[in-house]
Amino acid sequence: MYRSVLLFTLVGLLLLTRSHCFDSGFSGQEKTTHFGLTECALLRITASYLKSAYGSTDLDNIAGGTGLCDDVETMFNQIQQETRRLGINSKLRSVIDQVCTSNVLVNLEEFTSPSSHFDNEAFIEGSILIANRLADVQTNLMRDSLSVFDARQSFGQAMHTLQDFYAHSNWVELGRRIPNPNISKGQMFDLYAPEGFATCSNCTQQNCAENNILPEILRGQYLTSGYFNIYHTGSSKPKGKCSHGGPFDVTTETDAIGFGINKDNENSDHGSYHIIAAKIALDATVQQLESLWSTVGNDTFGRFLGFHSSSLVIAIDTTGSMGPVIKLVKELAIAIIEFTREENAFFRPSNYIFSPFNDPGWGPLTITTDAQYLIDTIKNLTVSGGGDTPELYYHGVNEALQVCEPNSIVYTFTDAPAKDYYLQPKVLARAIELKSKVFSFYVSSTFPFGKHRRRRNVGEILDGSVDDDLATATGGATIGLNPSRDSNATAAFAIRNLFPKQTLLAITGSDAINRTFAIDANISRMQIDLTSSSSVLTSTSDSLHLIDPDGVSITPVLTADGTYFQLYTIENPRAGLWQISSSQSFSRTIEITIPETSNSSTLTTCRTVLSQPIKRESNNSYGPLLTAPTVNQADLVIVTSCKNLRSSIQSATVELVNKVGQVISVSHASNVTETGSIIFPVQIPNTDFRMVTKIKLIDGSIVQRQSDALISPTSILISITNQPYTFKNNSMVPITFTIYNQAQETLTIHMCALDTLQILGDNGTCRNYTVSNMSYIHDKLNIDINVWLEENHTRNVSNITSGSMTFAITSNSNGRQELKNYQKIPFYIQTREYNDPLPVTSTTTTTLSTSVVSSPITVATTTTNKASSVVSNSTTVANTTTNKASCSSCIYTYSFDAYLIFLLSLIFTYFPIF
Numbered sequence: 001m002y003r004s005v006l007l008f009t010l011v012g013l014l015l016l017t018r019s020h021c022f023d024s025g026f027s028g029q030e031k032t033t034h035f036g037l038t039e040c041a042l043l044r045i046t047a048s049y050l051k052s053a054y055g056s057t058d059l060d061n062i063a064g065g066t067g068l069c070d071d072v073e074t075m076f077n078q079i080q081q082e083t084r085r086l087g088i089n090s091k092l093r094s095v096i097d098q099v100c101t102s103n104v105l106v107n108l109e110e111f112t113s114p115s116s117h118f119d120n121e122a123f124i125e126g127s128i129l130i131a132n133r134l135a136d137v138q139t140n141l142m143r144d145s146l147s148v149f150d151a152r153q154s155f156g157q158a159m160h161t162l163q164d165f166y167a168h169s170n171w172v173e174l175g176r177r178i179p180n181p182n183i184s185k186g187q188m189f190d191l192y193a194p195e196g197f198a199t200c201s202n203c204t205q206q207n208c209a210e211n212n213i214l215p216e217i218l219r220g221q222y223l224t225s226g227y228f229n230i231y232h233t234g235s236s237k238p239k240g241k242c243s244h245g246g247p248f249d250v251t252t253e254t255d256a257i258g259f260g261i262n263k264d265n266e267n268s269d270h271g272s273y274h275i276i277a278a279k280i281a282l283d284a285t286v287q288q289l290e291s292l293w294s295t296v297g298n299d300t301f302g303r304f305l306g307f308h309s310s311s312l313v314i315a316i317d318t319t320g321s322m323g324p325v326i327k328l329v330k331e332l333a334i335a336i337i338e339f340t341r342e343e344n345a346f347f348r349p350s351n352y353i354f355s356p357f358n359d360p361g362w363g364p365l366t367i368t369t370d371a372q373y374l375i376d377t378i379k380n381l382t383v384s385g386g387g388d389t390p391e392l393y394y395h396g397v398n399e400a401l402q403v404c405e406p407n408s409i410v411y412t413f414t415d416a417p418a419k420d421y422y423l424q425p426k427v428l429a430r431a432i433e434l435k436s437k438v439f440s441f442y443v444s445s446t447f448p449f450g451k452h453r454r455r456r457n458v459g460e461i462l463d464g465s466v467d468d469d470l471a472t473a474t475g476g477a478t479i480g481l482n483p484s485r486d487s488n489a490t491a492a493f494a495i496r497n498l499f500p501k502q503t504l505l506a507i508t509g510s511d512a513i514n515r516t517f518a519i520d521a522n523i524s525r526m527q528i529d530l531t532s533s534s535s536v537l538t539s540t541s542d543s544l545h546l547i548d549p550d551g552v553s554i555t556p557v558l559t560a561d562g563t564y565f566q567l568y569t570i571e572n573p574r575a576g577l578w579q580i581s582s583s584q585s586f587s588r589t590i591e592i593t594i595p596e597t598s599n600s601s602t603l604t605t606c607r608t609v610l611s612q613p614i615k616r617e618s619n620n621s622y623g624p625l626l627t628a629p630t631v632n633q634a635d636l637v638i639v640t641s642c643k644n645l646r647s648s649i650q651s652a653t654v655e656l657v658n659k660v661g662q663v664i665s666v667s668h669a670s671n672v673t674e675t676g677s678i679i680f681p682v683q684i685p686n687t688d689f690r691m692v693t694k695i696k697l698i699d700g701s702i703v704q705r706q707s708d709a710l711i712s713p714t715s716i717l718i719s720i721t722n723q724p725y726t727f728k729n730n731s732m733v734p735i736t737f738t739i740y741n742q743a744q745e746t747l748t749i750h751m752c753a754l755d756t757l758q759i760l761g762d763n764g765t766c767r768n769y770t771v772s773n774m775s776y777i778h779d780k781l782n783i784d785i786n787v788w789l790e791e792n793h794t795r796n797v798s799n800i801t802s803g804s805m806t807f808a809i810t811s812n813s814n815g816r817q818e819l820k821n822y823q824k825i826p827f828y829i830q831t832r833e834y835n836d837p838l839p840v841t842s843t844t845t846t847t848l849s850t851s852v853v854s855s856p857i858t859v860a861t862t863t864t865n866k867a868s869s870v871v872s873n874s875t876t877v878a879n880t881t882t883n884k885a886s887c888s889s890c891i892y893t894y895s896f897d898a899y900l901i902f903l904l905s906l907i908f909t910y911f912p913i914f
Contacts, residue, residue, distance in 0.1 A: 031068045032265070032278035034107075035100045038159055040069035041285035042096050045293070046079055046305050053298045054086050067279060083307075089348065091306030094406060094435075095152060102156030103163075105623045107614050109825070110723045117164045119228045119244060121195075123188045124834075126161055131186035132726065132828050133158035134288065135800035141296045141304060148303050149406050149434055153826070154802065155304075157724075158184075159288065163281040167263045168244065169225040170199075170213055172273045172280065179284035186834035192223035198240025199224040200256035209259040210270050213242065226260045227251045245269035308350035310436075311404035312340060312498070314378075315355040315396045317414035322383045325443050328483040329413045332441070333378050335491035336411065340498070341371045347498045350405055354378065357396025358385055359419060365399055390419030394427050397438065397470070401430045402756065408436040409498055413481070415443035422763070425808030425822040426754050428473055433626070433824070437476040437708070439497055440469075441490070443483075472508075475708025477531050477589060480564035489562035493529075496560075496567060501527070501593040502605055503706045505580070506690060508589045509660035514581040518694065518704040519549075521575040521646060522604045523594050528556055528568040528580075532588040543584065544568070549576025575701060606642040606705040608654070608691050610682070613637055622679075628714045628821045629684045630742055638667070638680040640693045640705075647699040654680040655692040659710055664689055688712045715743035717821045718751070718809050725827040727759075727785045734780040735825075739809060741771040747811040747819070753781060755827075757803040759788045785829055799832035 030036055047062035059082055062075050069075060076093070083090040110116035115125035133154045140151035165183055166172060182189045193199050199222075203212040217224060226244030227237040229251050237243065237251040245252060245260020245268065252258060259269040263277045293301040302308070314333050316322075322329070340348055352374045354366040366377050393414055400410065410431075418424070431438060471478045476497075481490065504526075505517045519526065530543065543566060546554040556568035582590065596603060610629060611622035613636075622639050629636060638654050652669040664685045671679040678695070688710050695703040721736045741747050749771055754764035771777055808822040 030265075031070060031072070032274065034103050034160060034163060036069070036072070037163060037278060037282045037285060038100045038103050038156065039072050039096050040075075040282055041159075041289055042092075042099060042305070043069065043072060043075045043079065044286055045289040046092060047075075049293065049298075049301065049305060050079070050082060050086070050088075053302060054088070056082055056086065058082050058085075068275075068282060088307055089309050091308070091310075091407065095304075095306035098149070098406065099152045099156040099159075101623055102153045103160040104614065105626075106157055106160040108612065108623060112721070113723065114228075116161050116724065117228075118161065118168045118225050121192060121223075121225050121227075121241075123169075123183075123190075123192050123223060123225070126165065127183045127188055128186045128830075128834055129724065129726075130158050130161050130184045131834065132800050132830060133161075134184055134292075136802040136828065137292060138295055139800060139802070141292075141300050147403060150802065151304060155288075155292070157826075159285050162284055162288065166277040166281045166284070167274075168261075169223055170217070170242075170261060171223065172263065172277045173213055173261070173270070174218060174221055174223070177276070177280065179280055179287055184288060188223070190223050191221065193217065195238045195241075197222075198256070200240065200242035200261065202255065202257045204258035206259075210272055212256065212259055213261060224261075226262055303350070308405065309348055310406060311351050311353050311400075311408040312336070312349040313353045313355065313400045313404050313408055313410040313436075315357060315393075315400055315410065315412045316378075316381065317358060317391050317393070317396075317412075317416065318356045318381065318383045319358040319391055319416070320384050321415055322413075322443075325415065325481065325483045326381070326383050328481070328487055329441075330378055330381060331487050332413075332491050332494065333411070334375050335487075336494050336498070337371050337375055337378075339491075339495045349408075353400045353404055355396045355400040356381070357392050358383075359391045362392045362395040363399055365403065367403060390417045392420050393418035394420045394423035394470075398423055398427045398430070401427060401434060401436065404434065404436065406434045406436070407500075408434065410436055410438045410476075411494060412438065412440045414440070422752055422766075422808075423754065424470065425752075425810075425820065426806040426824075428470060429626075429806050429822055429824045431470070431474045432709075436474065437497070438471045438474045439476045439494065440471045440478045441481045442478055443481050472710050473712070477529075477591075479531050479562075482563035485563060489560045489565070492560035493531075493562065493565055493567060496527070496529075500596040502596065502603070503591065503593050503708050504704055505592040505661065505692075506589065506706055506708070507591075507659075507661040508587075508710075510585055510587040511660065512581070512583045512585060513590065513661065514579070515661050516577055516579050517592060518577055518702040519573050519575050520604060520701055520703045522602050522644060523575070524572055524603075525595060526570045526573045527593045527595060528570070529565065529591045529593070530568075530588055531565040531591075532586065543582065544590075545581045546570075547579040548574050549578065550574065577702075602644055604642060604644045604646070604703055606640055606693060606695075606703070608638060608640045608693050608705065608707045610691070610711065611637050611639045627717065627823055628712060630717055631684055631686045631713045631715050632742075633684040633713075634682075636682055636684065637670075638682050638691055638693075640678045640680070640695075642678075642695065642703065642705075645695070645697060645703065646701060647697040649678070650696045650698045652678045652680075652693065652695045654678075654682070655694070656682070656685060656689040657692055657706075658687055658689055684713050686713060712820070714819045714821045715813070716741055716747065716749055716809055716811055716819050718807050718823050720807060720823050720825050723825055725783075725825065727783055727827060727829050729786060729789055729831065731784075733783045735783060735805070736778065736780045737807060738776055738778050739769055739771060740776040741773060741811075743813060743819070744773050745814055746770065746772050747813065749809050749811045751807060751809045753805060753807050755803050755805040757788065757801070757829075759783065759785060759803070760805075789829075789831070799830070801829040801831075803827055803829070 031040065044062060044065055047059035050056040050059055051063055059079065062078065079092065080090065106116055114120040114122040115129045118126040136154045137151045137158070140147040140154065162183060165180065171180060180190070199214055199217050200212050201214055203209060224242055226242045228244035228249050230248050232250050237254050239255050242256060243249055243251040243260035244262050246262065249260060252260060261270050262268050263270045263273045265271060266274045268274060292304070316329055316333065337352065351367055351369050352371060354374055354377060356363065366374060368374055391414060393412070397410065397412060469478065479493065505515060507513055507515065528544065544556065546556060548554050554570065556570045558566060559569050560567040580592070594603065596605065609624045612625050613622055622637060625636060640654065649672050652672065654667050656664040658664055664687065665683070667680040667682055669678045670681050690710055691707040693705050697703065717740050719738045721738070725733060725735060727733050739749055739751065741749065749769045750766065751769065752764050752766040753760055765781070769777055804824055804826050806822055806824045809820070811819045813819060
């Protein structure tokens with residue numbers, strides 16, 4: 001598998017790729033990729049779960065399956081059909097995507113970490129990393145504020161490292177055909193060769209490639225793994241050690257030179273072992289899922305697998321100025337909750353979350369599965385305080401996003417700007433990660449009780465006039481609120497947005513419009529939403545004009561009419577090319593969507609994602625881009641995956657369109673997979689954009705879908721190196737980062753770091769940097785958790801505690817355009833120690849016999865931080881950081897007992913007893 005690392009120069013961004021790990025893959029690709037193995041394991045455990053928990057009898061062929069999965073799409077469809085028969089709300093597709101994507105992204109985010117991939121004989125470090133992440137999975141699933149999303153993410157990351165053990169070590173070459181039971185326990189009870197012990201021979205010809213591991217290593221059953229480095233400078237491979245191998249691995253140039261030992265795919269240096277390694281890795285992944293199920297129980301494991309709904313989140317401003325509208329806000333919130341309680345309600349949330357906010361405080365959160373309890377809580381809500389206009393809006397939203405389910409809908413109600421704008425990148429990163437949409441109801445200043453101060457210097461404007469606000473960036477909307485007439489209509493709008501939907505067209509602007517869009521034959525209902533946050537709509541016949549494919553003027557049915565929105569519906573629209581026009585000249589958004597509740601079993605659903613490539617020898621795989629793209633960036637791709645296409649794909653294009661729907665650029669598909677995934681090359685424009693995919697099928701029909709969120713390119717970015725980070729007591733850990741300025745001017749860049757555990761304090765830590773045009777700076781942030789551990793002692797900090805840290809950067813260009821970007825990283829606080837066994841050691845490379853000590857040998861190990869070589873805390877331009885990835889920094893302290901056992905092993909080796 002290729003992992004990718006971002007190497008920046010003064011002239012821009014270069015994506016370097018390498019062959020390293022099982023190939024990454026994506027859904028529907030090869031069955032032996034990281035994605036394919038994890039997807040197969042999830043499908044099998046899901047079938048077993050449905051048999052056990054729901055008595056299903058139709059999934060025996062999946063639950064009892066062995067070996068690799070040949071057709072995951074058929075397996076998935078069979079499971080989905082069974083969940084519909086059982087009446088179970090299933091988010092399995094979303095769960096598979098999240099777990100598998102988290103697995104694949106380890107190749108990008110932890111590219112240089114030996115422990116993440118079992119490189120460089122980092123057996124103890126890799127085992128501890130797996131143990132920490134699996135412990136974090138259980139912690140997230142078993143705490144009161146259960147976080148299924150974070151649990152899935154940690155599980156996917158842990159499985160990447162676990163699977164790489166079989167691709168990168170010599171476990172298979174040693175004749176092992178079952179999973180190693182110890183590598184998930186933070187220990188290695190297997191003998192493995194220390195740094196001074198040769199493991200491979202020189203081999204530069206194909207005829208010796210798969211026999212380059214020394215015979216004494218195989219006879220003695222000693223574990224080893226390949227060393228890997230892409231840099232000629234920095235740490236070197238110890239003499240006589242095996243290399244990982246592949247075109248980018250420079251360790252193949254030093255003894256032992258030549259071929260490596262990886263089994264990442266069938267074309268790898270040890271490719272003939274690839275299928276065997278993949279089968280063992282699959283079995284190991286299934287075993288970890290079974291272990292998790294046994295630990296957390298049926299109900300929680302079912303939530304882990306996605307057998308539940310998303311959360312319904314309501315966040316309300318409770319300052320005194322909301323007094324004139326609080327009655328309306330309560331009515332709206334209660335109406336939404338009541339709708340979800342109806343007997344035949346399609347949307348039933350797994351829980352309800354209420355998050356009040358004001359100034360100077362926020363909270364407490366109410367998290368409940370009891371709808372009536374939340375209704376009573378909201379009925380008793382009172383308003384008070386405030387007075388300086390801006391409120392702690394983002395604190396209220398952030399608290400809810402930390403505990404809500406993926407794909408949740410968030411409704412916020414306020415009448416003021418956000419005082420805590422610095423939290424916006426952190427909140428946006430979390431919302432995008434969760435694929436959750438924010439709908440902001442805003443009391444406009446056109447009414448006498450609305451707050452009139454709207455300047456950026458008092459907080460972020462939340463009235464919809466800012467293009468990159470939270471609602472727009474997440475694919476939601478900002479809607480004005482008129483207390484005098486909008487109660488029932490606004491409730492209808494909110495309820496309509498509870499349902500998942502596919503977007504055909506979205507346009508934001510104040511000019512007259514005239515656009516075309518395609519309706520396919522699988523669509524039985526079309527919805528048109530016209531919304532505004534500051535301009536009063538009038539319900540007239542001139543609002544919208546629609547022409548169907550036959551040239552007939554169509555009048556849509558008006559289903560709800562408010563001061564700031566109009567909702568229309570068209571049943572059974574004719575397939576073909578439609579035209580929509582409007583002569584109205586006020587700021588508004590027009591969105592044409594298809595509800596997924598409408599004939600959902602046959603509805604064509606598509607998902608389009610801006611992605612970063614992970615190149616490999618065999619083919620390409622992709623992971624979603626988790627930061628803002630940079631202007632003119634050309635190393636990204638757009639991936640569209642569709643289900644229920646009526647026929648095969650003939651051709652496909654993707655259009656980048658600006659917020660008013662004008663086409664910026666058009667890209668043609670570079671690859672169409674058999675499963676309907678379409679790959680498009682893309683160059684990022686210098687303006688906000690959405691992505692519109694148009695697919696022409698061989699039957700002549702056209703399928704059109706548009707991404708919801710408005711993407712804002714930037715000219716600044718931040719990269720966090722040496723991931724993953726684990727913090728321990730009495731240790732100072734530097735987080736190293738690089739800030740890049742790809743603009744044509746010198747910029748002052750403001751950086752703020754915030755974390756979910758408040759290690760950096762409630763408001764985080766901030767710094768300013770002056771960065772020349774087309775340049776970059778290195779810096780570090782030293783983390784000391786001792787104070788945090790002391791303050792949290794009474795809270796019974798668990799052995800493994802996880803959190804995340806968001807690094808947000810902002811700047812203003814000379815044209816006063818605000819530039820923004822961010823990167824979010826996970827971290828772990830480890831308060832337990834593992835017992836590390838002693839690697840077999842010797843002062844000579846004399847051949848070892850097959851008579852070896854099989855019992856574990858214990859050693860007290862002090863492991864230095866492999867990422868300790870960092871750039872000094874300065875803003876020196878163009879300094880470089882070398883990753884110290886060797887094991888030369890590992891210090892082994894031997895106990896007398898261990899030494900005695902080792903001496904006995906030498907005696908038995910050279911003087912065998914018969």
